[in-house]
Amino acid sequence: MQTFDPVEVLTLPLMANLATVSSDGAPRNSPVWFIWEDSALWMPGAQGASAVKRLQQDSRCSVEIVHFDNDAGILLHLGFRGHALIEPNCPALFKRLLRKYLGPESNWNEWFIENVARINSPSGRMIRLVPESTFTNNVSFFKTGPVLAWPPTGWSLESD
Numbered sequence: 001m002q003t004f005d006p007v008e009v010l011t012l013p014l015m016a017n018l019a020t021v022s023s024d025g026a027p028r029n030s031p032v033w034f035i036w037e038d039s040a041l042w043m044p045g046a047q048g049a050s051a052v053k054r055l056q057q058d059s060r061c062s063v064e065i066v067h068f069d070n071d072a073g074i075l076l077h078l079g080f081r082g083h084a085l086i087e088p089n090c091p092a093l094f095k096r097l098l099r100k101y102l103g104p105e106s107n108w109n110e111w112f113i114e115n116v117a118r119i120n121s122p123s124g125r126m127i128r129l130v131p132e133s134t135f136t137n138n139v140s141f142f143k144t145g146p147v148l149a150w151p152p153t154g155w156s157l158e159s160d
Helices: 006-010 050-057 091-102 110-117
Strands: 016-021 027-032 035-037 040-046 060-069 074-088 124-129 133-138
Touching (some): 016 050, 091 110, 091 124
Antiparallel strands (some): 016 027, 016 060
């Protein structure tokens, strides 16, 4: 199995799935945008959001990110596990996250920024996960056989 550099996936504007635990022990899953900075995965939240509330009760979580391009034959899976912290909103960090997905600020939809993103909202939170374990899986051979669509970089993280 060939490995890949997780940072190459983390820089792409992909959706992540944040898995948390509810107060009754049931698993919950939330699709989220993210940014990788300072060896941490940062995801937006809000003071009253369900994922933020669950993480405040039980900080255990996992995040799964999949880069899938059927035409190119790329299928990369990156997983993180650990304990998340809920941080106050950081407008500068949140803007960098939004640029990753929305492009330059001149392209941003004003209604979305004012009514949904609310960059400067005091109720905004950032979910911070410094992974305690990391899992990478490159199954880009699903179309090509042993010739991988994603060239390995020679760098990998240990699997758990």
